[in-house]
Amino acid sequence: MSGLRILVPVKRVIDYAIKPRINKAQTGVETTGVKHSLNPFDELSIEEAVRIRERKGPIKVEDILALSAGGPKCPDVLRTAMAMGADRAFHIDVPDKGDGGPEPLTIAKMLQAVVKEQNVNLVLLGKQAIDGDQGQTGQMLAGLLGWPQATQASKVDIKDEAGTVEITHEVDGGVETLRAKLPLVITTDLRLNEPRYASLPNIMKAKKKPLEKKTLADLGVEDTRRLKTLKVTEPPPRKGGGKVEDVDGLVSKLKELGAL
Amino acid sequence: MSGARNLTAALRRARVPRPRLAIRTVQSITPLTARAFSAGSTRNSDSRQIKFTSEAYPNLKRNPNFAEISAEDVAHFKEILGSQSAVIDGVTTDATDDIEPFNSDWMRKYRGHTRLVLKPQNAQEVSKVLKYCNERKLAVVPQGGNTGLVGGSVPVFDEIVINTSRMNQIRSFDAASGVLVADAGVILETADQYLAEREYLFPLDLGAKGSCHIGGNVSTNAGGLRLLRYGSLHGSVLGLEAVLPDGTIVDALSTLRKNNTGYDIKQLFIGSEGTIGLVTAVSIQCPPRPKAVNVAYFGLESFEQVQQAFLAAKGQLSEILSAFELMDGRSQKLVIESTGNKHPLEGEYPFYCLVETSGSNAEHDMAKLESFLESVMGDGIVADGVLAQDETQFQALWRWREGITESLSHLGGTYKYDVSIPLADLYLLVEDCKARLMEKGLVGDDDSFPVRAVVGYGHMGDSNLHLNVAVRQYSKEVEKVIEPWVYEWIQKRQGSISAEHGLGVAKREFIGYSQNETMVKLMKQLKNLYDPNGIMNPYKYI
Numbered sequence: 001m002s003g004l005r006i007l008v009p010v011k012r013v014i015d016y017a018i019k020p021r022i023n024k025a026q027t028g029v030e031t032t033g034v035k036h037s038l039n040p041f042d043e044l045s046i047e048e049a050v051r052i053r054e055r056k057g058p059i060k061v062e063d064i065l066a067l068s069a070g071g072p073k074c075p076d077v078l079r080t081a082m083a084m085g086a087d088r089a090f091h092i093d094v095p096d097k098g099d100g101g102p103e104p105l106t107i108a109k110m111l112q113a114v115v116k117e118q119n120v121n122l123v124l125l126g127k128q129a130i131d132g133d134q135g136q137t138g139q140m141l142a143g144l145l146g147w148p149q150a151t152q153a154s155k156v157d158i159k160d161e162a163g164t165v166e167i168t169h170e171v172d173g174g175v176e177t178l179r180a181k182l183p184l185v186i187t188t189d190l191r192l193n194e195p196r197y198a199s200l201p202n203i204m205k206a207k208k209k210p211l212e213k214k215t216l217a218d219l220g221v222e223d224t225r226r227l228k229t230l231k232v233t234e235p236p237p238r239k240g241g242g243k244v245e246d247v248d249g250l251v252s253k254l255k256e257l258g259a260l
Numbered sequence: 261m262s263g264a265r266n267l268t269a270a271l272r273r274a275r276v277p278r279p280r281l282a283i284r285t286v287q288s289i290t291p292l293t294a295r296a297f298s299a300g301s302t303r304n305s306d307s308r309q310i311k312f313t314s315e316a317y318p319n320l321k322r323n324p325n326f327a328e329i330s331a332e333d334v335a336h337f338k339e340i341l342g343s344q345s346a347v348i349d350g351v352t353t354d355a356t357d358d359i360e361p362f363n364s365d366w367m368r369k370y371r372g373h374t375r376l377v378l379k380p381q382n383a384q385e386v387s388k389v390l391k392y393c394n395e396r397k398l399a400v401v402p403q404g405g406n407t408g409l410v411g412g413s414v415p416v417f418d419e420i421v422i423n424t425s426r427m428n429q430i431r432s433f434d435a436a437s438g439v440l441v442a443d444a445g446v447i448l449e450t451a452d453q454y455l456a457e458r459e460y461l462f463p464l465d466l467g468a469k470g471s472c473h474i475g476g477n478v479s480t481n482a483g484g485l486r487l488l489r490y491g492s493l494h495g496s497v498l499g500l501e502a503v504l505p506d507g508t509i510v511d512a513l514s515t516l517r518k519n520n521t522g523y524d525i526k527q528l529f530i531g532s533e534g535t536i537g538l539v540t541a542v543s544i545q546c547p548p549r550p551k552a553v554n555v556a557y558f559g560l561e562s563f564e565q566v567q568q569a570f571l572a573a574k575g576q577l578s579e580i581l582s583a584f585e586l587m588d589g590r591s592q593k594l595v596i597e598s599t600g601n602k603h604p605l606e607g608e609y610p611f612y613c614l615v616e617t618s619g620s621n622a623e624h625d626m627a628k629l630e631s632f633l634e635s636v637m638g639d640g641i642v643a644d645g646v647l648a649q650d651e652t653q654f655q656a657l658w659r660w661r662e663g664i665t666e667s668l669s670h671l672g673g674t675y676k677y678d679v680s681i682p683l684a685d686l687y688l689l690v691e692d693c694k695a696r697l698m699e700k701g702l703v704g705d706d707d708s709f710p711v712r713a714v715v716g717y718g719h720m721g722d723s724n725l726h727l728n729v730a731v732r733q734y735s736k737e738v739e740k741v742i743e744p745w746v747y748e749w750i751q752k753r754q755g756s757i758s759a760e761h762g763l764g765v766a767k768r769e770f771i772g773y774s775q776n777e778t779m780v781k782l783m784k785q786l787k788n789l790y791d792p793n794g795i796m797n798p799y800k801y802i
Binding site: 015016017018033035037038040080083194197198199200201203204245246 | 343344345551556557558602604605606622630633634637642644645646647648649650651652653655
């Protein structure tokens with residue numbers, strides 16, 4: 001096997017430390033004026049791609065390509081990806097329609113086209129994006145490509161020059177170790193690694209790295225939707241507890257509620 | 261960083277709805293159960309070992325003019341305050357364990373002998389309590405979240421603790437002017453969260469925000485992390501309500517920005533540490549919450565470069581600069597030792613800085629910040645640095661600054677000096693102090709040396725340094741080497757021996773290093789005017 005050509009698809013989502021709010025029309029989550037950042041699982045994928053390069057394993061990493069589909073702010077997360085160590089980036093321009101973006105199958109088809117065009121032999125992607133929580137893209141992509149897949153990886157180990165890869169993932173009650181040959185699709189889980197900070201020198205360098213803009217049409221994919229979101233609502237608010245002054249208050253409260 | 265990060269990530273996966281609060285639990289501690297910054301589980305057993313302040317300061321003698329609390333007094337207080345939970349009675353019953361948290365501070369440095377804790381619910385109750393105490397000559401200690409650093413909120417002898425925790429209502433908020441009126445016992449973080457929902461910000465932020473009360477903040481004129489941007493409480497507090505020892509309720513709860521009518525009496529209560537009255541409510545001017553906040557963390561090779569970076573930040577970030585914090589290399593190593601977190605920078609540097617910007621437009625701010633970063637990196641002022649890419653990294657980077665106090669407390673005792681020094685000499689104090697302790701052979705890596713480390717960090721933007729001497733055990737030997745040497749050092753440079761922590765028990769006798777005789781005399785006159793019997797927070801301040 002020659003070199004590793006890694007594709008890391010990333011998504012710009014509402015920052016996961018921020019509490020999402022439903023918009024007034026109840027069609028989705030309010031996104032205007034809300035802090036966005038890189039989907040945390042995608043951060044793990046980039047980190048892992050960079051670590052595979054830094055480990056200097058049996059196969060040299062030739063290229064790390066970060067890709068994101070979305071509106072005009074997408075380049076922000078692509079710059080972050082490049083500051084963390086991706087070599088170049090594709091921004092697939094998909095206008096923000098407030099519908100949560102293209103469906104997983106559309107994204108998988110788009111990635112399939114990029115894999116072919118860019119001669120990719122390893123796709124590292126987050127097991128899910130924290131906005132839609134669908135967790136399907138990786139599996140669909142593997143199916144479309146006819147490649148083996150290893151989901152929810154907690155460890156990735158390139159074993160030899162022939163492209164044997166061992167992947168550990170966590171299952172109920174233990175861990176499972178899988179072996180497969182490149183080309184391969186891997187989805188990442190929380191315990192895979194601890195993503196690095198983007199350092200200032202690397203942020204500067206990332207500004208000079210190539211960022212190419214493409215459209216879905218360039219890749220021969222159409223944004224069709226199979227699902228329609230009818231309504232988005234918040235879970236019913238939890239009723240707050242009350243305070244009692246003393247033991248007598250507690251006892252009478254319990255009696256009142258029929259617990260005593 | 262990893263701990264908090266993985267924790268929130270895991271919680272998110274487990275569908276716990278507020279990951280942000282999960283980070284907070286690391287630092288927000290309720291005062292009564294797991295007290296500020298110390299391991300809650302071990303607390304009860306070894307709290308008995310904290311030395312009594314009366315033993316640590318043998319020159320403090322109980323004022324014989326003060327009456328002893330009697331069972332009748334307790335009965336009277338129970339009558340005034342009504343509900344059972346308002347009085348913790350250690351006079352007629354054995355309530356040692358219940359009272360212990362009110363008797364000592366979280367640093368485990370000060371411990372009093374009080375046998376009575378009162379928790380009034382409003383100014384009228386405070387008034388009745390104080391009036392009675394004044395007539396009976398019973399000494400009192402006003403206490404908020406008890407997160408102070410100078411022993412100001414714990415009793416020395418048997419003073420009655422008047423705790424503000426039950427005065428915890430937000431009274432009003434005007435969304436047009438941004439003026440918040442709230443009871444003294446509202447926890448700072450609670451107030452800020454209330455304001456956050458209304459897109460405003462409390463103009464004060466500090467490490468103990470999860471425990472401290474805003475009344476305590478005002479009474480001690482707390483400074484904190486964003487003084488650089490929002491100014492001191494002497495500016496942002498518009499009015500307050502306080503109770504004098506004779507029971508008079510001082511209603512100065514103005515919500516006006518401008519009010520030039522007579523002496524500005526409210527200022528006397530700001531920073532007077534409960535020595536002339538007890539603050540029961542505050543009205544405060546709150547700024548709009550910044551929509552875009554960024555934080556960068558730098559490694560620098562010398563203090564000279566730290567100063568250059570500060571000048572560059574002031575020049576290029578001016579109106580959006582909201583914090584410029586300094587941490588020395590040793591302080592960051594202690595955080596690593598204590599938390600086990602991975603440091604954000606690869607290499608080691610003698611100095612680190614944290615720069616925060618707050619503004620209204622993320623893109624404009626980022627453009628300014630990036631050009632600032634490019635210039636300080638390009639000019640070689642900053643050796644390395646990182647920029648937080650998301651909210652979690654933002655919180656994690658702040659933890660490297662805010663977590664120092666907590667980390668030190670896990671590793672043993674700390675002699676803390678909170679001083680104002682002209683900027684050029686700011687870090688020289690740490691170097692001189694370290695050299696002095698080394699010379700005496702007190703600093704070392706194993707348990708035979710009393711001093712673990714001498715560290716410096718602080719609010720560079722306000723010329724405010726925290727000199728901390730981390731010790732394995734508090735000892736007179738170490739204390740004698742540092743004091744009064746450190747105060748003399750500061751006096752020589754016209755600095756202040758207490759920039760934001762106040763005087764309390766710790767700095768009381770050293771006020772002369774920063775205030776001249778006339779000033780101290782005027783202060784004593786004020787004290788005698790408002791508190792002729794001296795019952796308010798005795799043995800402290802002046």
